[in-house]
Amino acid sequence: MDAVLAFLTVFTQPELLLLVGLGTFAGVYVGAIPGLSVTMAVSILISFTFSWDVYPAISLMIGIYMGGVYGGSRTAILLNIPGAPSAIATALDGYPLAKRGEAGTAIGVTTVMSFIGGFIGIGVLAVAAPFVSDFALKFQPRDYMLLAVLGILLVGSLSSGSLIKGIFAGALGIAIGAVGRDPLTFTERFTFDLPLMQGGISFIAVMIGMFGVSEALMQLHHVNKDAVRQKISRIVPSLSTVKKHLPLSLQTSTIGVVIGALPGTGGDIAALMAYDHAKRVTKNPERPFGDGAMEGLVAPETANNSAVGGAFIPMMTLGIPGDAVTAIMIGALFIHGLNPGPMLMVDQPDMFWFIVGALVMANVFMLIFGLTGIKLFTKIVEMPRAVLIPLIMLLSIVGAYAVNNSLSDVYWMLGFGFFGYFMRHYGYPLGPVILGVILSRLLDDNWRRAIISEREDLGRFFGGIFSSPLSTVLLIAVILIFVSQTPLWTRAKAHILKPRNQGVQG
């Protein structure tokens, strides 16, 4: 009964409902406007909402998250510029559709499919999370440690970049998180005897720098690209279109939830994998993929929205973020004095059910805003980058300053912004850095707990791992990720997959 009441919190309090709606509305635009991303918006928002109560702050962020993941599709379809990373695959078939004058249909299908995907993700979250958290109470410190490592590694291995760069980025994040005084022994780490470093580096400064300033600097390369106007016709798709793609949408939603729930990997990776899946299973698309296939829209859009619900599963049950945005939300919960993990579900189940309720509401708002207001939308999206970029920079600086009212945070933020800019240029993923910073403490604490309970004996530590099925599976997963990147594996995979692929892709 309590759970139902908590679930309904957002529906009964007009203020929260308004904030979710406002967040979703803003999210659609944040997602749609190239150069503004959800990670950027949420990391800047943390600094502005930290004085609020936790419910309103979370309501706003959830709205932005849900709306933003969807919003990216709009500009991907209309301009061939994915407004958000999760819409990269959407552009592949969405833009060809728009060029044929079917932008309205494309947007309509995308909206409805995002809605379906979103609900499947939330449903899985509501059903699975309580079980996972019960199970998580049995987790040993070493399991948490292995999960953290797994999360950081997964981002690198599932993206199309190189794993070794992902590993570097993740380790760097952990090192950044270790700066300052060690909470257990008060020993100084990486402080170089500077008083400035003793309190550690504010993770919000790192986030705003990496996702705000570095993105804005990156966008300077595209400042003169003009927006292309498209004519938009009827948006609301026919029931038969939705029905026809329902089986595929269920499959790709599943992919989305699973990828979302894996620690570290979020909507952007889920969308690309779902697109790939649709390409393999669709035998006779009406039009070839890349040329305006409806399936090419359905797959990534269901997957990226269902990944939202998925991403909350490890975040709420284990305290391990499912993707970059949930990593930032964990930071927000920390600031509000909450500690995401299995105990949160036990101590404050209300918080969980409130989040589920807010997600449901955000999903409904997304459908409403998605199918209406297209005229206003085309106007706002034409906002020139020459104005947008300086504004993002301004907000980043004010945001970094506002958290602690300290200028040193601003300098850290700028430093990481410039650093992130080069990392982006040279193909280092930024997600693992944020994951590393957020998970640094968890990794360190749990390693020390685990090794102390084994009397500092590595042999006993590994003995412990192999005596527990869960730890063994996690360790094997970590090892598999490494093996999967070696030339040996690639050759073996090519050997096994060769005969099948030739038939389908040809």
Place this chain on the structure above:
Amino acid sequence: MKIETEHHDGTSDATPGGYEGQRRPGELIFGAVMFLGSLFLVFSAWGIENTFGPNGLSSPRAIPLATTIVMAIAAGVILFKDARLPRVTGETVMKDILPVNVIILAVMLVAYGVALKPIGFLPTSAVFLIIAIKLLARRGWGWTLLVSLGSLILIWIVFRIVFTVLIPAGIVPEAEVIQMFRSLFQGAP
């Protein structure tokens, strides 16, 4: 799985920037700096002393040392791999990595950070926005002033009054102005 999109600009972790099988200008230098920086951090991590006991596996040194060693090895491998790759043809540092615009904006950002506290949010931001928007949009002064000051006022209202964020007031008597407006709207007591 390999999906080739044209968006190799590092906007996403699913498709980070850079090129596979080719080296961008400056990539080798960046890699070398990362490698040397990692080595320095390994050295620094080694210097972490446990005040309460031996520097064993559970000491505050353990995880920092392990991660920095991982960083150093990874950076070393990246550097070694990059060194053997051919350079991307047709790209230069000045054109594709650090164009003049980026350098100017970066310098302006630092200047903004320095000036924020002594001079205050409103004047610093106004100057920053006007110069940046003029530089990037290359439109007339009227448009530039209207857009930059208009959005600044909007941001100020949203953050100072709605979110009640503390922003350095500097030389502008913000509190007095807000108070003046409050008393104006509340009318006589």
